[in-house]
Amino acid sequence: MNRALIVIDMQNDFCPGGALAVAGGDEIVQPINALMGQFDAVVLTQDWHPADHASFADNHPGAVPFSVIDMPYGPQVLWPAHCVIDSTGADFHAGLDLSRADMVIRKGFRPQVDSYSAFFENDHETPTGLAGYLRERGLNDLSFVGLAHDFCVAWSAIDAARQGFTATVIEGATRAIDLDGSRDRARTDMRAAGVNLE
Numbered sequence: 001m002n003r004a005l006i007v008i009d010m011q012n013d014f015c016p017g018g019a020l021a022v023a024g025g026d027e028i029v030q031p032i033n034a035l036m037g038q039f040d041a042v043v044l045t046q047d048w049h050p051a052d053h054a055s056f057a058d059n060h061p062g063a064v065p066f067s068v069i070d071m072p073y074g075p076q077v078l079w080p081a082h083c084v085i086d087s088t089g090a091d092f093h094a095g096l097d098l099s100r101a102d103m104v105i106r107k108g109f110r111p112q113v114d115s116y117s118a119f120f121e122n123d124h125e126t127p128t129g130l131a132g133y134l135r136e137r138g139l140n141d142l143s144f145v146g147l148a149h150d151f152c153v154a155w156s157a158i159d160a161a162r163q164g165f166t167a168t169v170i171e172g173a174t175r176a177i178d179l180d181g182s183r184d185r186a187r188t189d190m191r192a193a194g195v196n197l198e
């Protein structure tokens with residue numbers, strides 16, 4: 001009764017045709033649906049940004065998407081505008097089975113700080129509340145799937161391991177953005193943090 005499937009950001013903007021499309025992002029929808037039945041709980045995360053979000057290149061005059069700037073909390077990749085609150089791009093992929101989701105947690109809604117991890121904003125100190133929810137339900141064995149492997153999935157799994165959860169990434173049910181080697185780096189960082197890759 002302690003195993004949760006954490007489904008990261010399975011939203012239109014991260015799937016082919018979306019504003020920040022991850023190659024093959026839609027291929028993992030059915031595999032994720034099939035996994036849901038094997039878990040005691042299913043949690044979905046939803047990237048949820050205001051239009052003036054500081055992670056959008058458009059909000060930095062002269063900046064190009066995928067460049068990196070320094071924010072007060074550290075380096076930040078500037079993304080194309082994506083997952084804007086109430087937009088179609090922010091909706092879950094139409095094929096994703098929402099009926100099994102016990103909990104939907106939104107992240108990235110503070111204009112001045114990005115939030116890759118399901119647990120903390122990118123300042124690494126502002127919690128989303130997810131750890132408390134999982135602990136209160138006794139869910140201590142977490143498996144991560146979804147998008148993107150090398151950003152939100154990796155950061156979530158690393159934070160989970162650091163907080164004492166058992167953390168596994170089911171890599172076949174993820175896809176990576178792979179920006180300048182970020183996929184390999186994410187794998188190295190996850191292993192170093194004690195995340196199981198399967």
Ligand code: VGL
Pocket residue numbers: 008009014047079116147148149150151152153
């Ligand atoms: C993500 C970049 C920006 C993700 C979210 O879900 O991996 N990546 N926002």
Ligand code: ZN
Pocket residue numbers: 047048049055082083108
């Ligand atoms: Zn985002």
